[in-house]
Amino acid sequence: VMFEHFAWKSALLLMEDDMTERDCYFTLEAVFHLMDDYTVKTYSFPPEEPLRTDEMFQEIHDTEVVIMCAGADRVREIMLAAHKRQLTNGSCMFFNVDLFNASSYGNGSWQRGDEYDDDARKAYSSLNTVTLLKTVKPEYENFSVEMRKSMERVGLYDCSDCGNVNMFLEGFHDAMLLYAIALHEAMKNGYNKKNGTEITSHMWNRTFEGIAGQVSIDVNGDRNGDFSLMSMTNVEAGTFEVVANYFGVNKTFQLLSAFDSRRFTVKGRQEVNQ
Numbered sequence: 001v002m003f004e005h006f007a008w009k010s011a012l013l014l015m016e017d018d019m020t021e022r023d024c025y026f027t028l029e030a031v032f033h034l035m036d037d038y039t040v041k042t043y044s045f046p047p048e049e050p051l052r053t054d055e056m057f058q059e060i061h062d063t064e065v066v067i068m069c070a071g072a073d074r075v076r077e078i079m080l081a082a083h084k085r086q087l088t089n090g091s092c093m094f095f096n097v098d099l100f101n102a103s104s105y106g107n108g109s110w111q112r113g114d115e116y117d118d119d120a121r122k123a124y125s126s127l128n129t130v131t132l133l134k135t136v137k138p139e140y141e142n143f144s145v146e147m148r149k150s151m152e153r154v155g156l157y158d159c160s161d162c163g164n165v166n167m168f169l170e171g172f173h174d175a176m177l178l179y180a181i182a183l184h185e186a187m188k189n190g191y192n193k194k195n196g197t198e199i200t201s202h203m204w205n206r207t208f209e210g211i212a213g214q215v216s217i218d219v220n221g222d223r224n225g226d227f228s229l230m231s232m233t234n235v236e237a238g239t240f241e242v243v244a245n246y247f248g249v250n251k252t253f254q255l256l257s258a259f260d261s262r263r264f265t266v267k268g269r270q271e272v273n274q
Contacts, residue, residue: 015070016046203221
């Protein structure tokens with residue numbers, strides 16, 4: 001939607017690929033297959049090797065948009081390298097995909113308490129983060145509290161992501177809820193839990209209220225994704241907020257009050273970044 005709105009034509013997909021779970025590979029593979037009408041290049045790197053930034057940035061020079069999926073430290077390293085090469089002055093758009101709501105991924109955090117913090121803050125003023133739709137539902141907050149308590153009870157005190165409820169926990173909760181709804185409807189029609197085809201038919205092409213908001217399943221049984229776009233709205237403080245939302249069920253893009261189109265115009269953002 002944003003490529004159409006801002007008339008972007010080219011993109012570089014940067015992904016950290018561990019060759020095992022391959023979360024970032026599969027995340028950006030989905031993006032790649034949606035961009036048949038655009039010029040798209042890909043560049044992957046393993047998590048255990050040093051970044052070859054010179055090689056990486058050779059791919060960026062003729063690209064309008066960079067879309068990244070990597071660990072938080074790797075995203076910071078890339079953005080610092082881009083800033084050093086003066087690529088964060090509006091000549092290129094930078095997006096980071098964090099669909100896991102987990103601190104192990106690039107979650108928009110620039111601060112490390114080191115000598116590079118000031119440059120990182122300035123670099124991140126050019127970074128936009130795509131994440132799952134942000135929710136303020138009280139039920140979700142209660143769910144998060146209960147999940148953290150459960151983690152503590154089983155001894156996960158040192159878990160780096162225990163302060164976050166990621167998409168897998170949300171998805172498992174909503175999947176069980178959807179199954180319960182479908183099973184209840186099937187049983188009302190005289191079926192039982194062994195009638196899988198009938199139960200599945202009640203899962204597709206419907207919308208229900210999940211733990212974090214509405215969940216929409218299309219006619220093929222796939223979930224329609226809802227996403228938020230976060231940008232640094234206060235460069236001095238280095239703080240981010242949601243500037244836009246995307247709703248998959250009707251493919252609409254909601255621009256919020258903090259959205260500034262100049263941030264997303266190639267070679268037209270210097271005033272915003274000052």
